Amino acid sequence: MLLASGxxxxxxxxxxxxxxxxxxxxxxVRVGSAILTVKLRDAAGKPVAGALVSLEANMSHPGMAPVFxxxxxxxxxxxxxxxxxxxxxxxVVLIHxxxxxGRKLERQASVxxxxxx
Amino acid sequence: xxxxxxxxxFHWRHLRTVLQIPLLIVSVAMILDGLLGPSLAPxxxxxxxxxxxxxxxLVLVLLCAGNFFCLACPxxxxxxxxxxxxxxxxxxxxxxxxxxxxxxxxxxxxFCYEEFSLWSSPWWTAWLIVAYFLAxxxxxxxxxxxxxxxxxxxxxxxxxxxxxxSPLEVKVRDLEVCDDCGTKDCIRGRRAxxxxxxxxxxxxxxxxxxxxxxxxMDCTFCLDCVHACPHDNIGILSRLPASELMVDPRRSGxxxxxxxxxxxxxxxxxxxxxxxxAFGMVSPVYxxxxxxxxxxxxxxxxxxxxxxxxMFLVLxxxxxxGLAAWLTQIWGGSxxxxxxxxxxxxxxxxxxxxxxxxxxxxFHFLTGLYTVVPVTQSAFARLxxxxxxxxxxxxxxxxxxxxxxxxxxxxxxxxxxxxxxxHQLAESDCAERPxxxxxxxxxxxxxxxxAAMWMMFQPMDMRxxxxxx
Numbered sequence: 001m002l003l004a005s006g007x008x009x010x011x012x013x014x015x016x017x018x019x020x021x022x023x024x025x026x027x028x029v030r031v032g033s034a035i036l037t038v039k040l041r042d043a044a045g046k047p048v049a050g051a052l053v054s055l056e057a058n059m060s061h062p063g064m065a066p067v068f069x070x071x072x073x074x075x076x077x078x079x080x081x082x083x084x085x086x087x088x089x090x091x092v093v094l095i096h097x098x099x100x101x102g103r104k105l106e107r108q109a110s111v112x113x114x115x116x117x
Numbered sequence: 118x119x120x121x122x123x124x125x126x127f128h129w130r131h132l133r134t135v136l137q138i139p140l141l142i143v144s145v146a147m148i149l150d151g152l153l154g155p156s157l158a159p160x161x162x163x164x165x166x167x168x169x170x171x172x173x174x175l176v177l178v179l180l181c182a183g184n185f186f187c188l189a190c191p192x193x194x195x196x197x198x199x200x201x202x203x204x205x206x207x208x209x210x211x212x213x214x215x216x217x218x219x220x221x222x223x224x225x226x227x228f229c230y231e232e233f234s235l236w237s238s239p240w241w242t243a244w245l246i247v248a249y250f251l252a253x254x255x256x257x258x259x260x261x262x263x264x265x266x267x268x269x270x271x272x273x274x275x276x277x278x279x280x281x282x283s284p285l286e287v288k289v290r291d292l293e294v295c296d297d298c299g300t301k302d303c304i305r306g307r308r309a310x311x312x313x314x315x316x317x318x319x320x321x322x323x324x325x326x327x328x329x330x331x332x333x334m335d336c337t338f339c340l341d342c343v344h345a346c347p348h349d350n351i352g353i354l355s356r357l358p359a360s361e362l363m364v365d366p367r368r369s370g371x372x373x374x375x376x377x378x379x380x381x382x383x384x385x386x387x388x389x390x391x392x393x394x395a396f397g398m399v400s401p402v403y404x405x406x407x408x409x410x411x412x413x414x415x416x417x418x419x420x421x422x423x424x425x426x427x428m429f430l431v432l433x434x435x436x437x438x439g440l441a442a443w444l445t446q447i448w449g450g451s452x453x454x455x456x457x458x459x460x461x462x463x464x465x466x467x468x469x470x471x472x473x474x475x476x477x478x479x480f481h482f483l484t485g486l487y488t489v490v491p492v493t494q495s496a497f498a499r500l501x502x503x504x505x506x507x508x509x510x511x512x513x514x515x516x517x518x519x520x521x522x523x524x525x526x527x528x529x530x531x532x533x534x535x536x537x538x539x540h541q542l543a544e545s546d547c548a549e550r551p552x553x554x555x556x557x558x559x560x561x562x563x564x565x566x567x568a569a570m571w572m573m574f575q576p577m578d579m580r581x582x583x584x585x586x
Binding site: 094113 | 156157158159160161164165168169234236237398400481482484485488492510511513514576577578579580
């Protein structure tokens, strides 16, 4: 389900060896609320639990209002949060991750062509 | 300027350099951040300053004052520094002494803006600034005077046309003083006495002879003429905005507007390009692009965009202006031929076009006004300097609902300006039946204004490509 909806290839943070996968639903993404699911795994493929995951969505055009959200952990290593896309167009979501040991990771996810309602 | 403090300021020989230095520093910072900084446009100095703050500040200063960007142009500072070492020896080619090249470049920049989604690419934006610096250095390194400003610079051409609406103009205070002037330093400049003939003060590099100069076309507000005039007879003076569009005298360095097809083409790209540029940022454009792509059986953006540009910058103006000119001929009884008639009245659309640029750019500027703060904080933080604190990404600008009435006001002002200019042109052109000459051009203005208003209320939709969704 996670990777079936608007999925991207997993990004492996080379420094931390923590893979950040994400998915967004519903598809196609429309103006309004959307759910972003983030999955963290370590080098061995095991879920990374206990991280703080915050979301920040920006339009591709500078000067527009960013949107913020928090993702909460459901199943171990799986985090889910809502983002309220305020306007149609191309968006970029920044996934900020703070691991339990204090390390910080960031992943950039494109959400092109958010459609009008 | 009669305001004492400002008068002294504008007479200060180093004013231009002092204004250019900070802009040059900012330009270098934009290039570095664009190439080396974050790839996300809202987090980068290059994109934020270029597409939100620079454009917005530019049109608002043009509206409220004049062409002060050209005065503070950082590219010219780089040029002046380079000219300390390289002295151009060539004259700009005779065949290129017109606006056709710059009209093409202006349209090309509008095209590239859409094609490469420049607003979303710090990297492309940085390279655009680098290209600008290189172009200035090459052109003005090879050719004498201000060839780049007068014949090449697309931003300059935008400023020249838009500053027709500005309330300030560099001009002569008292023409009688000029009648008695024997040196004409305002155009010739001043040279050191003796055999060296070193230029100690430039005259106008854009070939504008002050006593015969009318309006702001081709004037970069460089103030060389102000400094050169030995009689202190040139200043930045107030005037009726758009008044220079209502008359058609022979202008120094330009000639008559009505005989300049290249200038009319510039006014067309300026006016229709304003609508096209705004149209590129609302939802219906993607439906149109998808439809055109289907007809053309293409999957790439460039051919569709190219067709849109031809439709909106060539076919639409040809149709509307041609029809209006024809109606003016048969209905208004104008004795001019069709093309000269269209050329003459095209300048009447400039206020409306400026209203659209103003509404569009001031929207981004005002709604994103404070975003420069976190972007700057972030840039300093990346350098390890936290003097400005942590980036406050929640800082935005004036709420959209407050800015929208202002946009409508700008469009109404633009329409009113166009109608006024067209009425003046009609009165001087067809003194017996001015309303009949006025009506077709007023109708064109109203049609364009309605299109602008329609666009203003469309949902904004900023996408890199219509193929994405």
